[in-house]
Amino acid sequence: MKKTKVILHKDYQISPVDPRVFGGFLEHMGRAVYEGVYDPQSAHADADGFRTDVLEAMKPLGYTAMRYPGGNFASGYHWMDGIGPKAKRPTVRDLAWQSLEPNQVGTDEFAKLSRQMGWTPMMTVNLGTGTPEEARNWVEYCNAPTGTLYANLRAENGSPEPYDLKLWCLGNEMDGPWQLGHVPADQYAIRAQQAAKLMKDVDPTLELVACGSCAPDLPTYMDWDRTVLEYVGSYAEYISLHRYVGNWKGDTADFLAVTNSIDQQIEEMDAVCRFVQARNRSKKRHYLCFDEWNIWYRARKAEHMNGRGTFAPHLIEEEYNLEDALVVAGFFNSFIRHADVLKIANIAQIVNVIAPMLTRGDDLLLQTIYYPFVIYSQRRAGISLQPVVEGPGYESPSYGYVNEIDTSAILGDGVLHVFLVNRNLKESALVEVQHPGGQLTGVTSAEIISGTHPDERNTFEQPNRVTSQPFQAVSVRDGAAQLEIPPLSVVAVSFTCA
Numbered sequence: 001m002k003k004t005k006v007i008l009h010k011d012y013q014i015s016p017v018d019p020r021v022f023g024g025f026l027e028h029m030g031r032a033v034y035e036g037v038y039d040p041q042s043a044h045a046d047a048d049g050f051r052t053d054v055l056e057a058m059k060p061l062g063y064t065a066m067r068y069p070g071g072n073f074a075s076g077y078h079w080m081d082g083i084g085p086k087a088k089r090p091t092v093r094d095l096a097w098q099s100l101e102p103n104q105v106g107t108d109e110f111a112k113l114s115r116q117m118g119w120t121p122m123m124t125v126n127l128g129t130g131t132p133e134e135a136r137n138w139v140e141y142c143n144a145p146t147g148t149l150y151a152n153l154r155a156e157n158g159s160p161e162p163y164d165l166k167l168w169c170l171g172n173e174m175d176g177p178w179q180l181g182h183v184p185a186d187q188y189a190i191r192a193q194q195a196a197k198l199m200k201d202v203d204p205t206l207e208l209v210a211c212g213s214c215a216p217d218l219p220t221y222m223d224w225d226r227t228v229l230e231y232v233g234s235y236a237e238y239i240s241l242h243r244y245v246g247n248w249k250g251d252t253a254d255f256l257a258v259t260n261s262i263d264q265q266i267e268e269m270d271a272v273c274r275f276v277q278a279r280n281r282s283k284k285r286h287y288l289c290f291d292e293w294n295i296w297y298r299a300r301k302a303e304h305m306n307g308r309g310t311f312a313p314h315l316i317e318e319e320y321n322l323e324d325a326l327v328v329a330g331f332f333n334s335f336i337r338h339a340d341v342l343k344i345a346n347i348a349q350i351v352n353v354i355a356p357m358l359t360r361g362d363d364l365l366l367q368t369i370y371y372p373f374v375i376y377s378q379r380r381a382g383i384s385l386q387p388v389v390e391g392p393g394y395e396s397p398s399y400g401y402v403n404e405i406d407t408s409a410i411l412g413d414g415v416l417h418v419f420l421v422n423r424n425l426k427e428s429a430l431v432e433v434q435h436p437g438g439q440l441t442g443v444t445s446a447e448i449i450s451g452t453h454p455d456e457r458n459t460f461e462q463p464n465r466v467t468s469q470p471f472q473a474v475s476v477r478d479g480a481a482q483l484e485i486p487p488l489s490v491v492a493v494s495f496t497c498a
Helices: 052-061 072-076 107-117 132-143 149-156 185-202 223-235 252-256 259-279 322-337 370-377
Strands: 002-007 013-016 065-068 092-094 099-101 120-124 167-170 207-210 238-245 287-295 342-347 357-360 363-366 383-385 388-390 393-396 400-403 405-411 415-422 429-434 440-449 468-470 474-477 480-485 489-497
Touching: 002 405, 052 107, 052 357, 052 363, 052 370, 065 107, 065 342, 107 120, 107 132, 132 149, 132 167, 132 185, 167 185, 185 207, 185 223, 207 223, 223 238, 223 259, 238 259, 252 322, 252 393, 259 287, 259 322, 259 400, 287 322, 322 342, 322 370, 322 405, 322 415, 322 440, 322 489, 370 440, 370 468, 370 489, 400 405, 415 429, 415 480, 440 474, 440 480, 474 489, 480 489
Parallel strands: 002 429, 065 120, 120 167, 167 207, 207 238, 238 287, 287 342
Antiparallel strands: 002 388, 013 383, 092 099, 357 363, 383 405, 393 400, 405 415, 415 489, 429 480, 440 468, 440 489, 474 480
16 A cells, blocks of 8 residues: 655645635526426425425535526527516527527526525626627616616516626637637627626626636637737636546546646646736736536537427436546645635536536436535635645656645644545555644544445436545544545545644
């Protein structure tokens, strides 16, 4: 059994972890909204038509920033279709996913649901087929006091008080040729700057996210971001990045090493932000918003993304396994290690569509990736520490050399949260956690997610094959901790510390 030493110096602090890193994404796509969070015909439906079983299952995840209504859907969405009496709302053809959209859930329903769930709404305006003025009008509808056209319309629809929604995205994936209204970077930058100015003229306290490169393999990667940020300038606080990964080669060890590439993408995008700040001689720098991320590769063929003119089609519904859960943990490790530059992240998505949970009729399944989100999210408060890892590793064909133990840590008030992924497929790992500048004094909680095979998964018939369980193989002595972590496992431990 090989040994790894993880050194977490108390004074080697990166930055406080922004809770919005544990955000979600609800798009009008497939069965995410209809038959997902909203299903008036379900036995679980509340008075507003939302599924109480789905909402209850989301509470342990502790979602923060919730991105809405898309996604590619946003580039063809006109927000006024989704307000007013439901019987008068139009059914339209969504061209992004070739599906029927009845607009039974819209701005008012989402704002109410967000209050109920404690989410920070993260609205995405239509800069594909929409206009900057339409975006400005939406901000007035959501945030302005009554006395003007759109604020009065909100009041007529049952909400006299403003929703006070502060986080907005300036479109979605506008660098992608598949996007409705796609244009080159310089043209998008003009559109985004115009919308941003109008939106902030209505509410100067908004935080805005400009569209960045949505995939590192696009030919415009980073050059797009530089062009957009140089022109939009201080109107935006964040630039977005997206990433979907998969085990395309059927090589688990290689797949688990994808964290190298996630680190690289974050650092490259941050380098663009720093370059633009220097180029513009600005005191304001842009931060990163990883507002779409997940594992997505099995359900990625054309037939998985075309609703063929139907309502609530089954689109991109991945069935996740143990190795996927470990990769989700790897995403969070990377996010925590980059807490100084990454301030928002949104798993795509929250139910049915590449999601931690699936519905089937009135039944609900928690997928394997549900559990790492919970054990990280429930330990998110504090300051990220810079880890030093000494131990065995391996060379990944796709992503280069990685340590067998992938880790991150958050220092809270009298507590140190440590996250450890054992990427070894066959052997347990002995891990010693040292805390120079302080000392570990005990364990308040510890959980593990593991299994016998990387392809092990939960099903409606066997829903508990991969879950989080109490972790016992940890001890503290002489101010340090010793752990024995099984292969293909992620462990989260909260230590008391001095």
